[in-house]
Amino acid sequence: MATVLHQPKQPGIGERIYQRLTDVPTWALWFLVLVWTIPSFGLFANSFRDRDAQRNDAFWNLLSERRGTLENYEAVLSSGATNDLTDSLITSLAIAVPATIIPIAFAAFAAYGFAWIDFKGRKWLFIATVSLLAIPLQVALIPLLQLFGDGTPFGGAHLTMPLTDKTLTVLPLNNLAGKASSVWLTHTGFAMPFSIFLLHNYISQLPKELFESARIDGANHFGIFWRLVLPLSIPALASFAIFQFLWTWNDYLIANTMLGFESSAPTTVRIANLAGDFDNTDHLLTAAAFVQAFVPVSVFFALQRYFVRGLLAGSVKG
Amino acid sequence: MKSTWIRLLAVVFSLALVAAACGSDTGTADTSGADDAAASLEAAQQAAEDAEARAAEAEDRAAEAEKAAEEAAMADDSEPAAAPASDRLVVTVSGPERSDAEAGALNAALEEFGNANGIAIVYKGSANWEADINIQLEAGSNPDISIFPQPGKLADFARDGRVLALPDEITEAVSANWTDSVMDFGNVDGTQFGVPNKNDLKSLVWYQPARFEAAGYTIPETLDELWALSDTMIADGNTPWCIGIESGQATGWAFTDWVEDMMLRTTTPENYDAWTTGELPFSSPEVTSAMETVLGEWNKPGAVFAAGGSIATTAFQANGEPLVNGDCMMHRQASFFSSFFPEGTPAADGTEGAVDVFYFPEGSTGRPVLGSGTLAGAFEDRPEVWAVMEYFGSPEYANARQVAQETLKRGDSETVVLSGFNTANLGADASLWHPLEQSFVGILQGAEVLRFDGSDLMPADVGAGTFWSEGTAMVNGDKSVADAAAAIDASWPS
Structure with a gap:
């Protein structure tokens, strides 16, 4: 020995x-x-x-x-052309900014709950949430589009009260097809597992003593979350914001499927439509690609210092 | 701790409400958003009455504002009040044509009709049309009308009951403008489902008359003369053909066009029809010999210039440049290929560098013409939808679209340019077209024996699947003709 x-x-x-x-x-x-x-x-x-x-x-x-x-x-x-990109950049922003902020808002709460609130089945619920990472979003496109539809066959989620004629809209999701909000909700749903996972790893590493002393000072969960956890999690929130913004900005599939006829198209869809099968405009794709890339590149450099810190979120104890 | 939970819930809930309220952000939907919000609140809290009262109030206010706006419009009698956008009938149209010139011209032609008839027509082109239309139909968010690039897909949807048969009066009105052979493209099992929209002519060989003249070549009249001319060119040190069949997911379609033109020239039109409906298999001697003829000509040493290194890696669009540069003498491609020559290339005007076309020579079976085109099919049964469908088949649409597309393409040019839009519509005014395209329109309008692109008539699994992929394998030499033909036959849906 x-x-x-x-x-x-x-x-x-x-x-x-x-x-x-x-x-x-x-x-x-x-x-x-x-x-x-x-x-x-x-x-x-x-x-x-x-x-x-x-x-x-x-x-x-x-x-x-x-x-x-x-x-x-x-x-x-140039404005006026059918495939002019200036309008579509605004549409892209209108999609990408809320689709970045909404999931962060939800995930930060959820991550705090999973990390610091003791409740029954917490571990299993967390495992279930994170394992949803394995679900490809393509399989949900058609059901989601039906849910966002105009009620046929089952747009929205309704509940008819017994004995009265009143129909309650439990989830006011119907008639969203073609609107930017349907894209936000889809992005939000599919961002949840990863965002909760990433933020949970960071938030659960915060020193326990902080929470104990806050508790002694009389703070409740909301106070702790708002005054302690949020300010301390800025690096993790910012790095997830970069990820999510890049994904939603560069997304073609969801925007193309959800937006249909009612809204103007985001940049990715416009670029795909720039060169027709039988036309001679394919040379514009090069310039269009860099117009499209300009925004995420600026976002990346603006938040870069958080990016490295956030990537290490949970991996290094600090 | 209970109060904490309620506070957390309240925050999440209010966020959800904000998202919901932002969702319906169009003017007319504002009050319904308030309604939804009110309903949700009712379910959660007891403050239902308050909220409902607020919603009702909001509704009242909106109604008042609307009334005031209407009155203001009425009072202003000097101008006829345009119908509010929300009151106009809306017809949505989707299709694969999406570039500035194509979608722009389509929208211009539709707008002209829509404005005259009080219909707001929205056309949206998509690079992903084939997948989109499937998803939209599944989810019930489909457009009213779609423009099909492939009759095979139209037929699939028609047999599934998704595309609606044309009412008799529409069929009658439309068929007055087209020859029977064109109308037949949209005919599925004896019922008319599709309205012809635009056509392309495929049996064409592009060449430069000046180069032919300098080398002393004459335009071949028969298939044998064409092959003899090809041999002469090789002997003279010229490369006869520019060939490239790369086209992304659709790689191989240019090869299938060659095979179809060869089928029309080496066997009867009846055999061609039997082949496209699956009665004559790919492994039959008629089909394999047509494919072997094509591959035999392509594989002759020195017969092909492929800008991208090999035939299968050269984009079909990339054959215009080398033809103009003299890297090859001929290129067999459809009428739409006019848009793939370098900018400023003159066409059919007798100048030195001008490109022109000759008819892909006839074989032993008369003078067949291979064509293709797009068809409009309707998914919804509403009067305004049928009005738009009828318009797609009218000479007014063909002329309006040609004018719009030519204008969009013209730029600074002072003379008529190639638009890339061609039609077999009998009422189309040919004088609106460029001289080169006038000849296309003339051939299309006058064609008696016109056969549709065979791969578009076959089931999509074959015509937009194995015929392309196995054809590419044949061209690459990865598979023998017999093996590839057997593989295509095996993929034919039973």
């Missing part, structure tokens, strides 16, 4: 991997970064070249051609 205690300490597998990784020279990392950036850079260079140039030669001819043009950007941003 004693011999075991005197053995020199072997570094763990994780430490060894970490050692090896730190030995990788910086130029190798730069090389990887460069390789990964080439496609995006090519797209960016092509966005300054006209249709014929894009179709004839590769993007690196931009410099030798010496005839870069802003025409593509002018075309996708």
Whole structure:
């Protein structure tokens, strides 16, 4: 037994991997970064070249051609065109901002509840919620669209009271099809498992002593949540906000399915419609892609310092 | 702790209410939002009366405001008061045509009709039309009318009872404007379901007359002459064909077009019809020999220029540029291909670099024409829907759309440009089209033996599935013709 205690300490597998990784020279990392950036850079260079140039030669001819043009950007941003992107950027914001804020509002409450309120079945409810991560949202598209529909076959969720003629709308969801709110609700529902998981991991790591002293000072759950947990969770909330904003901003499927005929289309849908099957506007896609990317990139850089902190949420004790 | 729970609940609940109230944010829906909110509150709390009173109050206020607005409109007699947008009948139309020029022209033509008849017509094109229409029908949020690029899909929906048969008077009115062979495209098992919308002509070979003249080539009149011309070009060091069949998920359709044109030229029209309905299998000698003829010509050394390296990796759109540059002499593609030549390429005007077309030469079976097109089908039975359906089949629609599409395409040009929109409508005014497209419209209007693109007539599993994918495998040499034909036959739904 004693011999075991005197053995020199072997570094763990994780430490060894970490050692090896730190030995990788910086130029190798730069090389990887460069390789990964080439496609995006090519797209960016092509966005300054006209249709014929894009179709004839590769993007690196931009410099030798010496005839870069802003025409593509002018075309996708000119007002009046059917596929003008300026309106759709506003529609995209109108979808992405509420679809980011609503799930955060719900998930922060839920995460606090799962982490610090003791109730029966808490563990199982949490496992059930998180395991919903495995449900692909595609399977729910048709039922959701029916729920948001105009009542046929079962739009909304209604309850007819016995003995009276009154029908109560339990969930006022009907007649949402085609409205931005149907997109918000869909995004909210499918963001719940991941957001609760992420925020729970962070909130449950907060030191217990904080809560005990707050309790002694007479704070109830709501006071603790509002005055302690929320301010302390800003990094986790911000990093989830970045994730959620990127997803909803870049989402095509839900917006295209839910919005139908009543609203103007978000940027992703407009871009997909930019090049018809039988038309000669496919060269505009390059510029459109960068117009679309501009907003999330600015959001990312604005919240970047939270991003790294939040990514580590729950993984490092602090 | 009980009070804490109630407070938490209250916050969540009020958030839900805010979301619900924001949801119905159109002007007319405001009062119903208040109603919903009132109903929910009633279920949760006892303050129902208060809320209801507030909702009723809001309703009253809205009604008053509406009345005032109406009175103001009435008082202003100098201008005829336009019907409020909410009072106009609404017809929704969806379809796969979605680019600026296509969707813009469609909307312009529909708006013209809608304004004259007090109907608000909304057209929305989608890049994802095929999947969208399935989801929308399942969920009951489908448009009133959809424009089908494939009669096979129209027929599937018609047999499922989803697309409605045209009322007799609409069929009668529409069929006066089209030849029987075009109307037949929208005919499923003897009942008319579809209204022809636009047409494309497929039996065309694009070439540059100046290059043919310089090399001393003449336009072939028969299939044998075409193959002989191709051999002469190879011997002269020219590449006869530009071919590329890549088209995203639809990769392979350009190959199926070649096979269809070859079927029409190497066997009877009756066999062609039997082939598209599944009675004549792909593994029959008629079909395999047509496919072998196509592949045989393509696989001759030096016969094909593929801009993307190989035929299957070259986008079908990418064949215009090399034809103009002289990398190849001919390109067999439909009439819509006019929009894929480099900007400013002259067409059919006798200048040096101009492109023109000749008819893909006849074989041993007369002078068949392969065409395609889109069809409008209706999902809802309302008078205004049928009015729009009838309009889709009218010469007024064809002319209005041509004018709108040509204007959208024209830009700064002072002369008529190619619009990319063609029609077989007998009443269409050909003088509205560019000279090159006038010849398309002429051929379409006059075609007696017109056969629809076969892959569009087959069940979608085959015509938009295995025929494309197995065809691509054949072109790549991954599969023999016999193996691929057997695989296509096996995928035919029983």
